[in-house]
Amino acid sequence: MIKHIVLFKLKDSSPESVQLTTDVLRGLKGKVEQLRELEVGIDVVKSPRSYDIALVATFDSLEDLEGYQVHPEHKKVIEHMSQVRESQVAVDFEF
Template sequence: MITHIVMFKLKDRSAESIERTAQVLRDMEGKIDVLKHLEVGVDVLHSERSYDIALVTKFESMEALEAYQVHPVHKKVIEHMSQVRDASVSVDYVS
């Protein structure tokens, strides 16, 4: 299993903007066959160093993760995120 985690800091850090973007991420659930687990968390601390949203996804293999990266549904999410994010960081590991 491969776990893929991405954290996003948004340009607009208002609660409405964060929730709207969190929903864009949640909307991938059930639409990408290689995506075995999806969890979206919204930060509750709101410190200066906090990121606003965490996306945790799981895949059966690296090939599945690669297929996810180019899936049309994920590509639409990437378009949205490129417009609203200020910064992002990620980690991928065998789980």
């Protein structure tokens, strides 16, 4: 199994912008067959080192993660994220 974790810092961290982007990310659920689980959360601490949104996705294999990366629905999300994100960091690990 593979865990894919991405943290996003948005250009506009207003509640409306964060909620819109959270909804876009959650919209992947049920649309990408490789995606086993999807969690999307909004930061509640709001410290200077915090990111605004966390995405945690689970895949059966590295191949499924790679399929997700090129899936048309994921590419739509990438388009949105490239417009609204200031920065992002990611980690992928086996468990």
